[in-house]
Amino acid sequence: MRASGNKALRVILLLGLVSLAADMVYEGARSIIGPYLLILGASATLVGLVAGIGEIASYGSRILFGYAADKSRKHWTLIITGYAMILSLPALAFANRLDIASTLIILERLGKAIRTPSRDVIIAHTASSIGRGKGFGIHEAMDQIGAVIGPLIVAIVMNYKGYNDAFLYLFIPATATLPLLMYARRHAVLLDSDAYTSIHARASIGSIPRLLWLYLAFVSISVAGFAHFQIISYHIKFTSAMDDVYIPILFALAMGVDALIAIIVGHIFDRKGLLVLILVPLTTLPIAPLAFSTNPTFIVAGAVLWGIVMGMQETIMRASIATMVDRARLATAYGLFNGIYGIAWFSGSIMMGMLYESSVLGVITFSVTLSIASMLLLLVMLKVLEASSNS
Secondary structure (H helix, E strand, O other): OOOOHHHHHHHHHHHHHHHHHHHHHHHHHHHHHHHHHHHOOOOHHHHHHHHHHHHHHHHHOHHHHHHHHHHHOOHHHHHHHHHHHHHHOHHHHHOOOHHHHHHHHHHHHHHHHHHHHHHHHHHHHHHHHOOHHHHHHHHHHHHHHHHHHHHHHHHHHHHHHOHHHHHHHOHHHHHHHHHHHHHHHHHHHHHHHHHHOOOOOOOOHHHOOHHHHHHHHHHHHHHHOOOOHHHHHHHHHHHOOOOOOHHHHHHHHHHHHHHHHHHHHHHHHHHHHHHHHHHHHHHHOOHHHHHOOOOHHHHHHHHHHHHHHHHHHHHHHHHHHOOOOOHHHHHHHHHHHHHHHHHHHHHHHHHHHHHHHHOHHHHHHHHHHHHHHHHHHHHHHHHHHHHHHHO
């Protein structure tokens, strides 16, 4: 059963509010994790490794949890469990060793893996009555409001009290996340039940359409060439291109751009469809040359473009999945999408960290080359889609 426009909008806004609080925690912490690990003695390779393992834990495990969600239909159990694990990030306030800090970072990313496929299925189905691009766009915009507020709070606290107290203050939004989620569930549970009572757990990776596999290949190449912000922030700290206090502010700027672009590009997606995806590699292309410079103006420009790409990845890349598979396999498809996304970002992060140790130019060349390759693959995918539509 489809939700009416008003019911659909209410559910998306409530889930957006939950994500707002959660992203205050995650993005606030992420804005300073790179330099914090450097203070604890990490090398660029180790920062890339932690970032990569964190992302593969977050995205790679979604293949399992997406499939489990389709089979069990325990969507809310998975969502609640995943959000509870966000408390590991404020606990970084008590971490004084690299192994402890790294474990806490990766643990939070695993929680993200547990909750996201189920949450995305609810959003995708709910938004079918108002436009999936719009639905994911609204959710992402609210998510990124938290992503802006979190780093700003961290910047203020860090400026006066340091890194440990900055993490400690994140306990406030972290403890607010679960009550907000329970409230959202009270309003969404009936809609969720209606959405899934007619779905039988017949998910199978082998039954995923060929078009989706082509799409996932495009995603993997595109994301592998997209620099992780932890590596960018490490570069800023290592080269002293900007004072430390500006790093979380820069990240907040990127998240603000993300929020704005999400609504805009989501609306365009509902009108133009998959063709809008070409904007992802086109915008990724200049990020590395700008962000890995030592010129503050270029770095700021790179951060703005970085936020634009994140907004598109979280909106139109996610909305595209629901146009390629049926509802019964949607959580599995989202799990595959996020799993491949994470493997690609893991590989790209490791490679960029290793390249950075010897040559910044190598990082730039790697990113630009993969952006061009992903653009070409997307054009092939669109041609296949056009041919199948005409046949």
